[in-house]
Amino acid sequence: MPVFSLDPVQTAWCAELRELAVGTLRPLAARGEPGRVNRPLLAALAERGLLNRMFTGPPGVSPGGFPGAGGGFANGGGSAVPGEAGRALELCLMRESLAYGCTEAETALALQGLGAWPVARAGTPAQRARWLPEVTAGRAVAAFALSEPGAGSDAAALALRAVPDPRTGRDGWLLTGEKQWISNAPEADFYTVFARTAEGIGSRGITAFLVPADRPGLSGSALEMLSPHPVGRLVFDGTPVTAADVVGEPGRGFRVAMDTLNLFRPSVGAFAVGMAQAALDATLAHTAARTAFGGPLKDLQSVAHQVAEMATRTEAARLLVLSAAAAHDAGDPEVPRRSAMAKLFATETAQYVVDTAVQLHGARALQRGHLLEHLYREVRAPRIYEGASEIQRSVVAKALYARDSAAGRRGSGT
Ligand code: COS
Numbered sequence: 001m002p003v004f005s006l007d008p009v010q011t012a013w014c015a016e017l018r019e020l021a022v023g024t025l026r027p028l029a030a031r032g033e034p035g036r037v038n039r040p041l042l043a044a045l046a047e048r049g050l051l052n053r054m055f056t057g058p059p060g061v062s063p064g065g066f067p068g069a070g071g072g073f074a075n076g077g078g079s080a081v082p083g084e085a086g087r088a089l090e091l092c093l094m095r096e097s098l099a100y101g102c103t104e105a106e107t108a109l110a111l112q113g114l115g116a117w118p119v120a121r122a123g124t125p126a127q128r129a130r131w132l133p134e135v136t137a138g139r140a141v142a143a144f145a146l147s148e149p150g151a152g153s154d155a156a157a158l159a160l161r162a163v164p165d166p167r168t169g170r171d172g173w174l175l176t177g178e179k180q181w182i183s184n185a186p187e188a189d190f191y192t193v194f195a196r197t198a199e200g201i202g203s204r205g206i207t208a209f210l211v212p213a214d215r216p217g218l219s220g221s222a223l224e225m226l227s228p229h230p231v232g233r234l235v236f237d238g239t240p241v242t243a244a245d246v247v248g249e250p251g252r253g254f255r256v257a258m259d260t261l262n263l264f265r266p267s268v269g270a271f272a273v274g275m276a277q278a279a280l281d282a283t284l285a286h287t288a289a290r291t292a293f294g295g296p297l298k299d300l301q302s303v304a305h306q307v308a309e310m311a312t313r314t315e316a317a318r319l320l321v322l323s324a325a326a327a328h329d330a331g332d333p334e335v336p337r338r339s340a341m342a343k344l345f346a347t348e349t350a351q352y353v354v355d356t357a358v359q360l361h362g363a364r365a366l367q368r369g370h371l372l373e374h375l376y377r378e379v380r381a382p383r384i385y386e387g388a389s390e391i392q393r394s395v396v397a398k399a400l401y402a403r404d405s406a407a408g409r410r411g412s413g414t
Contacts, residue, residue, distance in 0.1 A: 014097040021101025029104035037187045046138030088325035092270035099274025115142025118192045122248035143188035145179040156203035162195040171243045175236040185232030186220025208253035209245045265339040269321040269346030276314040276350040279357035310353045317346040337399035344392035347382045354379045
């Protein structure tokens, strides 16, 4: 893996996105209702081509990209499997840059990606043609429905049942059960739902379905969470699905979920890095301007060293995120470990950086409406969703031991 650096075009694009986030998207976010989907914000992301770009990758770099010269899904979708060139990196650059200026816009974009990526990656041509142009236009809201009240970290234990529909025989199922803590629920227009089609075989008995929100027997309610975006619960009461709703192959849904998380985990790290950078920059400005004990705070060594530590950890997190993204795009076999490391380190780092920034600002940072008060609330959830930090450590350790045993090596103490 080469040493990582961004080229001038990428650097300029990130600067443009930060400006867009602060100047245009932040005011739109402020007019939204906390806990509700902000459709004008989504429309603004779509208008600037960002939702589309999330799926197509950088212009001209995605050789197997979606058909329609440069048009991606907006021109009607298609059936080609997208090339991976630049995809994860692109997603990370967008998420970090948007998060720096407007976390709500960042999350709205990311959730469209998380909910619709399984369809883009493994869906049928009909599913893709029906939904992806709507998703990238910001008209259809997508959601990824994996977690359940009894299966969060242990995703393979999910219990939402898909039993054969006696009316349609082998070609249909009825979904019965619950999903919980689903971002964008209950307002999404469709859900990528992971359900159990076979008992007793764990992760191999799971199938992914594309379930439009208006299917009979599907209802939802909002949960009040420490999160500005909607999070809800879904109840499936004999909701009918058919073979045409299967995303990928029956019994291969866990793979669809894991592939999606392998792509999105580094980008959760990028979101965290964007927040950490915003907190760091606010701290630099504050500690340079604020005086106490006869001089600016920055002249106190205890303050300066904390700022240096914040900056060093943020930079390390960014490099880990970008190298995991680059590894994903290069088809590196160690993607699960690298993605897990990036998410783990970046989200834990951002928590530390934002917390330290609050400490260095003092009481003003806790005032409702202060940037750091906002970031302090935002920074907590990413350490839990898309695999809690503890799960990421397990993924990393498992991959290390598997690699070690494949190489036939023994630890130094044996
Ligand atoms: N990428 C690709 N494949 C993966 C994978 C990954 N990151 N993680 C697991 N798999 C595959 C394994 O290779 C295995 O495949 P086979 O059946 O072909 O051998 C299968 O999935 C089962 O893997 P494993 O036995 O490791 O499953 P476990 O149940 O022990 O652990 C974890 C799976 C804990 C890693 C998984 O459940 C997980 O990621 N949990 C967190 C879920 C999560 O992120 N929830 C948040 C929802 S979105 S907000």
